[in-house]
Amino acid sequence: MKPHDLPPTSQWTLARRAERMNPSVLREILKVTERPGIISFAGGLPSPRTFPVDAFAQACEQVLRSDGPGALQYAASEGYRPLREMVARLLPWQVDPDQVLITTGSQQGLDLVAKVLLDEGSRVLVETPTYLGALQAFAPMEPQAVGIASDAEGIDVADLARQRAGARFLYVLPNFQNPTGRTMSEARRQALVQTARELALPIVEDNPYGDLWFDMPPPASLASRHPEGTIYLGSFSKVLAPGLRLGYLVAPSAVFPKLLQAKQAADLHSPSFNQRMVAEVLRDGFLDRHVPTIRALYKAQRDAMLAALAREMQGLDVQWNAPEGGMFLWARLPAGLDAVRLLPQAVERGVAFVPGAAFYAGEADTRTLRLSFVTASVEEIDRGMAALAATLRAALAAART
Template sequence: MIDWTTRLARRASTTPDLIGGILALAGARDLINFSGGFPDPSLFATDVVGDIARKLIENDAAVALQYSSSEGIASTREALADRLAATDGRRPADAELMVTSGGIDAITLIAKSMLDPGDVVVVEEPSYLGAVSGFMAFDPTLRGVPLDGDGLDVDALATLLRELPTPPKLVYTIPDFQNPSGRTMSVERRTALVELCRQHGILIVEDVAYSQLGFDDAPRPSLWSLGPDVVVQIGTFSKVFFPGVRLGWAVGPAAVVAQLSIAKQNSDQCAGALGQRMLEEYLRAGHLDEHLPLARALYRSRASALTGALERHFDGLATWTVPQGGFFSWLHVPGVDTMALAVVARESRVAFVPGSGFFAESRDNEHLRLSYSRISESDIEEGVVRLAAAVRSLRETS
């Protein structure tokens, strides 16, 4: 027998399978699952989507069932540009926008297009583990900048820039309802970050996966709207349409987007045309605008249920963020190795994501992420009770 593990690329030994473990629990029904950032299936507009799909197959098969260009179907990109004009207050030029196969595809395309081995990429600490592992596959040097209640610490970033011999290639940030912390970057920080990166010639990668899922109507300018010359915004419709079609976008400087499109030719070539046309029709008919208030209300209720359960059962055991949107709360459990806690919690049929994988540079085993997006309020209460018992059990035996 040939040991194929000896033939793997060197990068394979340093790329952890963190997302695989989360996705493996996507269909689990025998446990209370706080792990994945999955949208609730009850929100999927199956009747509307089914009708759209049927009409496209009947009337538009030559486009909807065919390959598309790597940058995306022209009419779909036009609908996305209209959407960005409404949400961000700026309509991108045609050459500034492309369709991607979800957010992680955009991250991979940016890494493939921008990074040589050893190039510095700055990420928030903690940060989305898919981005951390996605960048790591291209052998950069990852540097972490801390978060606080106002998001990425721009002063800390400025200090880091003074220490580095050359500026980083990229700064990756999730300014709205960040994954995993749930925190949101203040308007002042957004302006300061754009100006700092413009001054140093650094490309900002703005991930807006959760920006449409705020629990209030407070206006928050996107980084791309503040600095279209230094920002590539990447987004996904997985959270607000449905993840089965794997669709997102990248919008930014035309020269960068052109290279992302070339990179896509050598990955999956193009996003699925049927999904693109379904999304386009969904947007143009106003269905997303009708859907978002329902989604926000559901997730707001579940976030409130989680916060209340933590207040009742985790007082003195941990501290946590109170989400104002998105899917997540971030817990600090002092003195507890959350990798070990995950094993104990699974014995009580509870799953969550330990925090260590969300750190690119620091070592931190005392945090964990809870996702409330796909759990009923009664299960949230019971899951927090079980998790608190697991923390106490682990502390008693340590």
């Protein structure tokens, strides 16, 4: 074969989808904001104070002592059966363990859903704004993400009906949403499920934060109301610890086998050792004792941030919400300010946040920002919010001149 017979090609030819894969805006921002001395409201990290280190240490020892070789061997792609049974029991509706697939974090659930349900150009409907990590997980399958109009109660079902044609599913995060912290109301859930049934529109329901409620649990999940039409994604990252990378999905029989095959091709199975550790920790109702301590901590943190906002933002035309759980609060700057442009000025004054623009599938509201209330201490929240208010005042003064 003569070299000139070859097609003109560089050594590495990337798949077309690689163009859609870009460094996470969020990760790039976080790098800047992780400089020492910066008070960060930007990260999405659970408070490490909530990680049950001692329970994990005991579970490790127990798992290795009782069946070390079994815990360290290859295992079924579906997941460790006792853990699948525990997940089914923990969920407050009728779930068959055979419907539960253990995933390497709920992020992998999004990857599997995209592989099984999205073709190039498929429409996927998302909230406005929506979880950035979902957009990133879907992107390699080259879909068209369409933002559905949303308000403080959640998705606008009339707009959903208008946008339904050809959509493969609606992706929705109903409880203490990332990034807005908002919760879909009971009325909206009823309307959404009714509309989804009428439109034969599948739902992918992501629920990493649902257990982190402050005063009362959120309304029942969409999956519990419409199990045959919903893939439900859950996670142990926020109620135990993210470093084990364990989540799960619950899927109806119409799609479970394909999700399982995609799982097997993706990483064979999630770590068997970690699955047994979590199953060991969860025995005897551990979450019933542990999760209330996380709720109490995060509620106090939210209260501190709300108080700091009310105190520091006086006289500034800043809006914010009061999430009823989770880790994030959503704010909106006065007219004329842009959160992306404000960020370096805030970092200069020692405080960081995530501009909201990254979370929109369509046109972004550039005045929005996401504030995490769980990473910084109460004292840091106070100082950080004062610094943010000073940044705003300076930017507004500069805008006026």
